[in-house]
Amino acid sequence: MEPVFALLTGIFLTIAIYLMMSKFIIRMLIGVAILGNAVNLLIFTSGRIMREVPPVIGPGLDVPAGPVANPLPQALILTAIVISFSFFAFLLVLSWRAYSTLGTDNTDEMRVAEPDDAPLPPLGY
Amino acid sequence: MAAVSSPPADLSAALVLQPVTALDWLVVLPVAWCIGIGAVLMMVRHRTFLQPLIAVAALGVLAGLDAALLWHVAQTGPVTMVMGRWLPPFGIAFTVDLMGALFALMAAVVALAGAVAAVTDINDSGRRYGFYPLLMLLMAGVSGAFLTGDVFNLYVWFEVLLISSFGLLVLGAEREQIDGAVKYGFLNLVATTLFLIATGYLYGIFGTLNMADIAAKAGPLRETAPLTTLIALFVFAFAMKAAAFPVNFWLPASYHTPRIVVSALFAGLLTKVGIYALIRVSVMLFPFERRELSLVIAVVGALTMITGALGALAQTDTRRLLGYLVISGIGSMLAGIALGGPGGIGGAVFYALHSMVVMTALYLAAGLAARFGGGFSLAALGGLYARHALFSALSLMLFFAVSGLPPFSGFWPKVMLVKAALDSGAWWLAAALLFTGFLTMIATGRLFLIAYWRPAGAPTLQVAVPATALLPLMALTAVSVLIGLFPETLLGLVQKAALTLDEPSAYLHSVFPAGSAP
Amino acid sequence: MRSLILRTVAPLIVGLMVLFSIFVLLRGHNEPGGGFIGGLIAVAALSIYGIAFGVETVRRAIVFHPLSIAGAGLLLATLSGLLSMVFHVPFMTGLWVYPVILGEEVPLSSVMTFDIGVYLVVVGAVTSVALSLEERGED
Numbered sequence: 001m002e003p004v005f006a007l008l009t010g011i012f013l014t015i016a017i018y019l020m021m022s023k024f025i026i027r028m029l030i031g032v033a034i035l036g037n038a039v040n041l042l043i044f045t046s047g048r049i050m051r052e053v054p055p056v057i058g059p060g061l062d063v064p065a066g067p068v069a070n071p072l073p074q075a076l077i078l079t080a081i082v083i084s085f086s087f088f089a090f091l092l093v094l095s096w097r098a099y100s101t102l103g104t105d106n107t108d109e110m111r112v113a114e115p116d117d118a119p120l121p122p123l124g125y
Numbered sequence: 126m127a128a129v130s131s132p133p134a135d136l137s138a139a140l141v142l143q144p145v146t147a148l149d150w151l152v153v154l155p156v157a158w159c160i161g162i163g164a165v166l167m168m169v170r171h172r173t174f175l176q177p178l179i180a181v182a183a184l185g186v187l188a189g190l191d192a193a194l195l196w197h198v199a200q201t202g203p204v205t206m207v208m209g210r211w212l213p214p215f216g217i218a219f220t221v222d223l224m225g226a227l228f229a230l231m232a233a234v235v236a237l238a239g240a241v242a243a244v245t246d247i248n249d250s251g252r253r254y255g256f257y258p259l260l261m262l263l264m265a266g267v268s269g270a271f272l273t274g275d276v277f278n279l280y281v282w283f284e285v286l287l288i289s290s291f292g293l294l295v296l297g298a299e300r301e302q303i304d305g306a307v308k309y310g311f312l313n314l315v316a317t318t319l320f321l322i323a324t325g326y327l328y329g330i331f332g333t334l335n336m337a338d339i340a341a342k343a344g345p346l347r348e349t350a351p352l353t354t355l356i357a358l359f360v361f362a363f364a365m366k367a368a369a370f371p372v373n374f375w376l377p378a379s380y381h382t383p384r385i386v387v388s389a390l391f392a393g394l395l396t397k398v399g400i401y402a403l404i405r406v407s408v409m410l411f412p413f414e415r416r417e418l419s420l421v422i423a424v425v426g427a428l429t430m431i432t433g434a435l436g437a438l439a440q441t442d443t444r445r446l447l448g449y450l451v452i453s454g455i456g457s458m459l460a461g462i463a464l465g466g467p468g469g470i471g472g473a474v475f476y477a478l479h480s481m482v483v484m485t486a487l488y489l490a491a492g493l494a495a496r497f498g499g500g501f502s503l504a505a506l507g508g509l510y511a512r513h514a515l516f517s518a519l520s521l522m523l524f525f526a527v528s529g530l531p532p533f534s535g536f537w538p539k540v541m542l543v544k545a546a547l548d549s550g551a552w553w554l555a556a557a558l559l560f561t562g563f564l565t566m567i568a569t570g571r572l573f574l575i576a577y578w579r580p581a582g583a584p585t586l587q588v589a590v591p592a593t594a595l596l597p598l599m600a601l602t603a604v605s606v607l608i609g610l611f612p613e614t615l616l617g618l619v620q621k622a623a624l625t626l627d628e629p630s631a632y633l634h635s636v637f638p639a640g641s642a643p
Numbered sequence: 644m645r646s647l648i649l650r651t652v653a654p655l656i657v658g659l660m661v662l663f664s665i666f667v668l669l670r671g672h673n674e675p676g677g678g679f680i681g682g683l684i685a686v687a688a689l690s691i692y693g694i695a696f697g698v699e700t701v702r703r704a705i706v707f708h709p710l711s712i713a714g715a716g717l718l719l720a721t722l723s724g725l726l727s728m729v730f731h732v733p734f735m736t737g738l739w740v741y742p743v744i745l746g747e748e749v750p751l752s753s754v755m756t757f758d759i760g761v762y763l764v765v766v767g768a769v770t771s772v773a774l775s776l777e778e779r780g781e782d
Contacts, residue, residue: 020315028311039321046329073328076277080321082679083284089772090291091310098303112304113382121441121503122575144731153734161721167714210736219734258714 005045012038025095025105032091036084040077047073140210151194152206152219155187155229155268163261173252177244180257184237187264191230198226199618203625203635205274213274213636214335220274222632223622224474228401229271231478234604235393235485236264238597239386242489245594246386251296259296263289263390270398274636276324276334279402283317283366290395293387294379305379312375316365320402323358330355337636340410340629347413356414359406360422367399367455370429376452377436381444381501385492388444392451393485397477400458407462408470409626415465423463427557430456434564438571443491443501446572447484450527453561454480460554461542468545470623475615476538479608483526483534486601490520493598494576497588503572508581512588516595517577519602524569526605529562534608537616646695653695660688668762669755678758682765689766690773698778701770709771716763723757 016038019031047070055071057064099105102112136142162183169175198204203222207213221229240260247256266286273279294306324334330350331339346352361372368376376396380388407415407422415422433453440446454476461473491501493516498506510517526533539562546555608615625631664684671677693701705712727736737754 020311025307032311032314035315035318039318039325042322043325043328046325076328079277079281083281084318086288087284087314090288091314094291094295094303094306094310097298098307101300101303107307110304110307113301113308114378119441119502119504121439141733145733146731147728150728150734157721157725157734161718161725164714164717164721167717168711170708170710170714206733208733208735210733255710 001049001051002045005041005049009038009041009045012041023107025098025107028107029088029091029095033088036080036088039084040080043073043076043080047076139212139215141207141212145206148197149204149206151190151197152204152221152272155190155194155233156219156265156272158183158187158190159261159265159268163258163265166258166261167255170253170255170258173249176252176257177240180260181237181240181244183261184233184240184264187268188230188233188237191226191233191268194221195223195226195230198223199621202631205635214333214338217278218274218335218337218636219272220337220632220636221272222625223618224401224404224626225271227474227478227618227622228397229268231481232264232267232271232394232397235481235601236260236267236390238485238489238601239390239393241593242389242492242597243386245591246384246492247296251384254296255292256296259289259292260390262286263293263394267394267398271401274336276327276336276339276406278334279405280317280321280324283320283398283402286395286398287313287317290391293390294383296384296387299382301382305382308375309379312372313366316362316372319358319362319365323355323362326355326358335636336405336410337629337633341633341637343411343413352411353414353417356407356411357418360403360418363399363403363406364425364459365399367396367403367458368429368452369425369455369459370432370452371425373429373433373452373455377445377448380448380451381442385444385488385495388447389485389488389492392447392488393481396451396455397481400455400462400473400477403459404462404470404473404626408465409629409632412465412627415462419463419465422459423551423554426456426459426463427554428456429453429459430561431557431564434561434568437568438564441503443494443503443506443572443576444488446503446568447487447491450487450565450568451480451484453565454484454527456561457539457542457558460546460558461538464542464545464549464551464554466545466549467620467623467627468541468548470626471616471619472538472541472545474622475541475619476535478615478619479526479534479538479605482601482604482608483523486598486605487523487527489598489601490516490523493590493594494520496590496594498576498581503575505582506576507579509577511581513590516590516598517573519598520577521573522602522606524566524573526609528566528569530566532606532609534605534612536609537612541616649695653691657688657692660691661685664688664762668758671758672752672754678761679765682762683769685762685766686769686773689770690777693774693777698774701774705770709767709774711767713764713767713771716760716765716767718760719763720757720760723753723760726753 012034016031016035019027019034022028050069053068055064055068095105102110104110162179166176166179198221203220205218205220207216207218209216243256263286266282266289269282269285270279273282291306291310294309295302328334330346331342333339343352365372380391430453433449433456436449437446437453440449458473458476461469461476494506494509495501497509497512500506522533526535529535529539539558543555543558546558664681667676667684668678668681671681689701724735727734727738730738737752739750739752741748741750
């Protein structure tokens, strides 16, 4: 099971990195979303995969009966999903603001903070 | 269900059963305090008069808590508290050693100065927007990163401080800010995601995320697991957070855009968290892998410091100039991490503490200079010395400090680093350190010459300076001078901190009092 | 949105959803559920209310500013963690009391107050985002 997931993680990462190397913000955003999923899948695979035994302790028991899936990667992924979701939401709003105030989503043309034609510093006293 | 009743579990295998003393609470109180006060400030967002009062008082208390924590740690060694009573490595542990406590205390001092300076710099609309709640949450993230003993928890605190820093960065929503925030946001997201990827691999290899547990288990796993690759990933992620040379371009693109107080806080706090994490992971958890990568880190450090100083020479905007000086300082810390040993690591920690104070003070000084001279452009600034002699004296002291001249705080870490470099035979690294100091002196000297000594181009009106603007600058400069004149205490502390990192048995013992984990 | 059907049904749906969100919140201790997912259900309810009757009505209905609600939740969660200081146990340890109310034993805990804090944080923060987005959509 793990090799399949490892391959899938690799494909996800490839797509994410390819998209993030674009100079258009909208593609970078999609890349970021896929990157988050790739990482979650990676953590999930790192925690070893076990199918169809949820890590829930039955009623009246102190410890689970028999082996169950590893709950820690699930907790980590849940945290990471919440964080990457809020990040994505922030970046989406920010990109939209950037598009409406700067009039472009091409990062090559976003030179407001670092102007192309900045004057030279004073060369003499 | 009665048929499958299990035997009652032995609680002492999973829970902390002995009572916790009040002193142990110091480990989590800084974080809980920041979050609690941040929540209160969020609720009184519209009382713009009340907000700075609460925030400044709360940060004063935070500095007190961190000072008490440092004292406690210096007395007894590393202290641990676990969340929810679960024993490590199952529960999340907060473990503080000398390095964490030193960083946390300095961060609180810097944030306090920033909060005082913000009283005049952040107007009512900025307060209603939530400057102070965001500042408290930023401090929660920073303190949490310095105090935690769990790798995934470290990631969470990184994200807390990153989200708060996004909020602070776009405060005002000007065009430059949005432009800068896009670059800052995307590149920092990539860096933290790389950190998370590395954490995922770490968990896959070790099956634990507790730092002490990892440090104890790294030895036997070294033969079979690809630990050097893992550490290379960690180093890359943290170097990006710290703005090291090939991946530093988000910093000069964004640090000059927000309000000057926000820039000052970012310069003092954010990159240093990256350096802290790099030291924690590479020195304490994986010392052998650090040694294997030390040449790479040294070259990156040398390039970072020299390109940073050269970048500073080429700037017209004072804030961008300072941004490049932040990067240059990061290079010196990386050099210390590459050198290792009490000299190198102690020097890196000392340099980071010095840089927190001095870079924040320099940004505040740039803000005051803009208020006197009417802008951040070197072409327009002039005649500051004639305008305000005390302010100019303070600035000059900070320029000396950042260049590493005695008797200011930048001198001692530089001495430690150069000595460590010469001792280990890396003469080129020592030369790079000294050359960087020389270039920094030229850059800041040129700034002083043009902005302070050059006669003002146009006669400007006399500007009144409120005490809250000058006071934090004076306080931070005083800290720098005091560290420079009386370095013995801090030198002793950072060397002890470096020794604890090198030989983390005390750290391990604090997390696992009964011996190593099952 | 001026839809008679939505306006007629909305109060019913919203009431049910808020009730269900509180059910999910309280159920969360030992079964699937909890503050986070409960909060999201409540936000969905408020969003439907906003779509049907406008953002201003929602703001009036929840009385406090959404971010103040989030702040209150954050404070409640922090205080639930700090409560363990009084009992000399580590931060965030679950503390339980079993009062008998109307002849029924009701287990209450600091874990539950923490979860209620999470619920409020989610409701406050996400509602704030949702309302400002809906506001922008209206004009």
